[in-house]
Amino acid sequence: MTITYAVLLRGINVGGRRKVPMAELRELLTGLGHGDVRTYLNSGNAVFSSTETDEEGLASGIEEAIESHFGFGVPCLVRGGPYLRAVADACPFPTAELEAKQLHVTYYSGRVDPERFAAIDPEARLPEEFRLGDRALYLYAPDGLGRSRLAEELARPALNKGIIGTSRNWNTVVKLVEMTGAADPATG
Structure with a gap:
């Protein structure tokens, strides 16, 4: 197959x-x-x-x-x-209401436990937010990734020790789902 x-x-x-x-x-x-x-x-x-x-x-x-x-x-x-489609479908943020530059997915080489990110104070970075998924992290950065202080914090080597992570914006997430033949992901 x-x-x-x-x-x-x-x-x-x-x-x-x-x-x-x-x-x-x-x-x-x-x-x-x-x-x-x-x-x-x-x-x-x-x-x-x-x-x-x-x-x-x-x-x-x-x-x-x-x-x-x-x-x-x-x-x-x-x-x-199918994995890429499942990650897109599970996005906890309202994708239809956001610009692609505001939403990113970091794909990880393995499972990420919430404890890994426990030192990050979610309230201190609002309106930026992140949520964990299946070997993935969803990041909402309203001013884009380049201006995101939360993205910088999430990328610290100590938080990513022993695991590979690579981020893609929402347009790329959607395009890779399409290119792999897994159909369009949910948009909201």
Whole structure:
């Protein structure tokens, strides 16, 4: 059985560093034997099909290939379309009422316990808010991610020790659901 996945690369093509051209990424994924390879934007989003069912194994293989080809390591998360759809559908914020720049999802390599973020005072950052989901964190930042003090706090290395996280704005969340064939996510 063939499964459609998204691979999310963390921290590439930012500030002219760790450049991974999307055409080369498509070639690399195709060279690994994946089918129907497509990329979205220049920020490390690709979709591919595979008969492999081990997401962690797929991610490891892609990480190794990227390091071998480009000469630097890039953490990757691989997630199937149904998971991406479930995360989008479970969004606790009113997506139909918000601009895409106000809503972000951080996908994590594993489960995140509320205790990890217990030191963050939610009242101190209002109107910004976050909620946890299935290996995901939803962030509402009304002034956008670039101005979000809560986003800075959530990205602190101490809070993310032992886990890989990579964030996408709501437009990208929706597009990856569409590209993996999991249909449009709920919009509100």
